[in-house]
Amino acid sequence: MRSKTTLWKQTLALVLSLLMLLAVCPAVSFSAFAETGTAAGADPADLAAAAEVEALIEAIGAVTFTPESKAKIDAARAAFEALSGTQRRLVGNLDALTQAESSYAAQEAAELKKRSDRNAAAAVDQLISEIGTVTYTGASRTKILRARTAYDQLTNTQKSLVTRYGELTTAEATYARLKAEDEQRQAAVPDICPWCGTEHANDFSGLCVRFYHGMLYFFAHLLGRK
Secondary structure (H helix, E strand, C coil), rough: HHHHHHHHHHHHHHHHHHHHHHHHHHHHHHHHHHHHHHHCCCCCCHHHHHHHHHHHHCCCCCCCCCCHHHHHHHCCCHHHHHHCHHHHCCCHHHHHHHHHHHHHHHHHHHHHHHHHHHHHHHHHHHHCCCCCCCCCCCCCCCCHHHHHHHHHCHHHHHHEEEEECHHHHHHHHHHHHHHHHHHHHHHHHHEEECCCCCCCCCCCHHHHHHHHHHHHHHHHHHHCCC
């Protein structure tokens, strides 16, 4: 009697398990069919609308940073956005459209950077051209320093686009030479005392005498005497 009861319980458990399995399997099968067979049961008008958009996406082809390529991408995107939700789900190559948009955006950013770099380099070239003939003057020095500062602030890529950098270094070397020549001339001019007409010595004693005579000269002018 006990063995029959056990067998009955096992049979009942098996039947319940089979019923549960049958309840799950149809739902899974139907869900898979709904996902993979949507187009098969779709409205012909929806299929036609989706097909038109797919054709526009296919027509984009290789993406380039050109008005023609941008027009194709924009046309495909506008057509897709005009679809209904059901029609959008029928478009099978939407990934190709998003990839085309990303590619164009990347190329546009790269081109804008190139233009920015060229403009920055051109601005420095203009400053270098404004240096002109180098003279040992404050105006010439200011022009050279302005061009040098602008060049040093460029990125390495922008510096490589500067075409007149050699002129800048030549101007700097010329100004340094003129400065050295002027300092040599100044050093060669004797320091003549305006009171006694003698040359001040180039040592500490000469410095003291120069200071003393300078003070005398200052007070003499202050008192109106020359």
